[in-house]
Amino acid sequence: MASQITQLHEKLVSKEISCTQLVQEKLDALAKNQYHSVNFLLSDLALEKAKAVDAKIAKGEKIGLLEGIPFGVKDVFLLQGQHASASSNFLKNYISPYTATAIQKLIDAGAIPLVKENADSFGHGSTSENTIFGAVKNAHNEELVGGGSSGGSAVNVAKGYTVFSIGGDTGGSIRQPAGFNKVYGLKPTYGRVSRYGLMAYTSSTDCVGPIASSIEDIAIVMNAISGKDYHDQTTYESAPIDLSEFNIQHSTFNIGYYSDFIDNKGLDANIKKDFLAVIEKLKAKGVTVKALSFKNADTLVSTYYALAMAETASNLARLDGSMYGERANADSLKESYALTRSEGFTEESKRRIVGGNQVLSQGHADEIYLKARALRAQIMDHFNKDFKEVSVILSPVSPASPPKIGGSLKDPLAMYLSDIYTIGFSLGELPTLTAPVGTATGIQITTAKKQDELTLKFAKFLIAAL
Amino acid sequence: MSKEMSLEDLSSIKGATSSKAVEELFNTIKNAPLPAESKDFNNNAVALEDLRPDEVHNSSELEKKLIKQNFPKEKNGYLVVQKVIEN
Numbered sequence: 001m002a003s004q005i006t007q008l009h010e011k012l013v014s015k016e017i018s019c020t021q022l023v024q025e026k027l028d029a030l031a032k033n034q035y036h037s038v039n040f041l042l043s044d045l046a047l048e049k050a051k052a053v054d055a056k057i058a059k060g061e062k063i064g065l066l067e068g069i070p071f072g073v074k075d076v077f078l079l080q081g082q083h084a085s086a087s088s089n090f091l092k093n094y095i096s097p098y099t100a101t102a103i104q105k106l107i108d109a110g111a112i113p114l115v116k117e118n119a120d121s122f123g124h125g126s127t128s129e130n131t132i133f134g135a136v137k138n139a140h141n142e143e144l145v146g147g148g149s150s151g152g153s154a155v156n157v158a159k160g161y162t163v164f165s166i167g168g169d170t171g172g173s174i175r176q177p178a179g180f181n182k183v184y185g186l187k188p189t190y191g192r193v194s195r196y197g198l199m200a201y202t203s204s205t206d207c208v209g210p211i212a213s214s215i216e217d218i219a220i221v222m223n224a225i226s227g228k229d230y231h232d233q234t235t236y237e238s239a240p241i242d243l244s245e246f247n248i249q250h251s252t253f254n255i256g257y258y259s260d261f262i263d264n265k266g267l268d269a270n271i272k273k274d275f276l277a278v279i280e281k282l283k284a285k286g287v288t289v290k291a292l293s294f295k296n297a298d299t300l301v302s303t304y305y306a307l308a309m310a311e312t313a314s315n316l317a318r319l320d321g322s323m324y325g326e327r328a329n330a331d332s333l334k335e336s337y338a339l340t341r342s343e344g345f346t347e348e349s350k351r352r353i354v355g356g357n358q359v360l361s362q363g364h365a366d367e368i369y370l371k372a373r374a375l376r377a378q379i380m381d382h383f384n385k386d387f388k389e390v391s392v393i394l395s396p397v398s399p400a401s402p403p404k405i406g407g408s409l410k411d412p413l414a415m416y417l418s419d420i421y422t423i424g425f426s427l428g429e430l431p432t433l434t435a436p437v438g439t440a441t442g443i444q445i446t447t448a449k450k451q452d453e454l455t456l457k458f459a460k461f462l463i464a465a466l
Numbered sequence: 467m468s469k470e471m472s473l474e475d476l477s478s479i480k481g482a483t484s485s486k487a488v489e490e491l492f493n494t495i496k497n498a499p500l501p502a503e504s505k506d507f508n509n510n511a512v513a514l515e516d517l518r519p520d521e522v523h524n525s526s527e528l529e530k531k532l533i534k535q536n537f538p539k540e541k542n543g544y545l546v547v548q549k550v551i552e553n
Contacts, residue, residue, distance in 0.1 A: 081532065097532035204510060233512045302494035320478065322547065327538035336548045342480040350479050355488040357476040368495050378501040413487035
């Protein structure tokens with residue numbers, strides 16, 4: 001699919017459509033939608049900004065590529081003066097005091113935020129059922145989950161309610177819902193985009209990235225939101241992604257895939273067959289393909305969740321009803337904290353917080369938390385070695401198609417295990433794109449750190465090859 | 467003197483107990499062989515020469531107003547906190 005951003009930009013400039021008309025159409029579609037993808041509509045703000053863009057065009061002034069383009073924001077980002085609920089009871093009435101850096105950069109470029117989007121509460125989930133706003137329904141089959149945690153964002157893009165959406169990806173939360181709803185989703189290299197103003201889940205893997213309907217739009221948004229930020233010391237300066245000179249005909253790639261991932265008993269037979277068919281097609285195109293071994297496959301999920309739970313327990317310790325959020329009154333301070341947190345968090349969030357405190361507590365820290373950190377270091381070394389042999393690694397996005405709504409939260413272990421193909425690349429801090437091709441839930445394309453541009457170039461090559 | 471705290475106290479969540487699903491994940495870590503060259507990762511540590519200046523920034527009036535609005539309880543113009551000193 002061609003760039004929607006570019007097409008809409010041309011329509012705005014040629015006055016084929018007004019920005020107010022464009023924004024109003026999207027707001028109407030979002031308001032009517034039955035997918036539970038919306039937490040809060042930003043109608044007044046969006047229409048005010050649209051009028052300003054129309055006034056500029058009427059005066060004959062030039063507008064930037066993103067100016068007047070409507071987008072969605074996962075409801076874990078702050079946007080000054082607007083709700084930021086994390087899809088939780090705790091923060092259902094919380095108003096953002098400031099704006100997240102990535103969102104501010106888009107606003108500075110003229111893009112128009114339309115909606116705060118439904119997601120798993122605090123990012124805790126893989127289906128977008130762990131939310132007080134109702135389970136997000138899949139864009140292609142309303143009986144199935146929308147994926148998670150950025151489920152509302154992926155559904156809004158897939159249905160055309162937003163031109164693109166900004167999600168958060170800690171262990172697959174952009175890539176998996178993108179695959180479930182057949183759109184593109186990029187988890188950039190850790191640190192390429194500022195996390196300032198994103199509610200922290202697992203600070204050492206949290207990434208901000210776009211969900212869109214084309215590779216070109218992913219690149220346009222990435223170029224607007226990337227860069228070093230005073231407020232996030234893990235960020236770094238990066239060159240813009242340039243796909244203009246990329247020639248599919250003259251490109252050569254050396255790719256790999258993990259045979260341990262494909263031999264996993266939990267992998268759906270059709271996804272396996274389709275993934276291997278993609279590999280064969282690439283070989284037929286003359287691409288060098290190497291089967292790699294991933295010796296940490298058995299401990300991957302546990303390593304990720306031990307660290308994720310430890311970090312989220314620490315990050316969410318600040319939510320006690322003292323300064324903001326819903327507060328439950330009690331006779332003592334300690335009782336107030338306990339009541340507030342017991343009522344404010346969902347069962348899944350509580351499970352992760354308790355697990356995290358367990359991991360960090362005396363007697364467990366060495367045998368679980370510190371060991372998980374050592375295993376993560378081993379996983380990172382593993383990726384570094386593999387990327388000396390290949391330039392791109394392909395993998396499935398998920399072991400199975402989207403499940404039906406209603407079952408996943410009853411079997412948390414199965415939900416955790418379903419993240420097996422996404423979480424490794426989060427631990428490795430690697431740029432990884434879901435492209436909605438090849439298998440029922442797409443293909444993941446991963447490259448070495450800071451090679452985000454190569455990830456998108458290979459995606460273009462892959463689309464053409466299939 | 468040292469007394470092990472319960473998960474309920476550590477988490478400030480009533481009735482908090484460990485979950486079977488989470489225990490299974492942790493058992494996998496406990497039983498995993500330790501990497502031969504066991505080391506930690508610290509990729510995201512910021513170098514001393516790259517630390518940002520230690521400086522105070524005043525929030526905007528709007529930000530201050532929103533922070534106050536978010537406070538859970540207000541009475542006669544005062545922000546009300548939970549009783550800290552108990553009898």
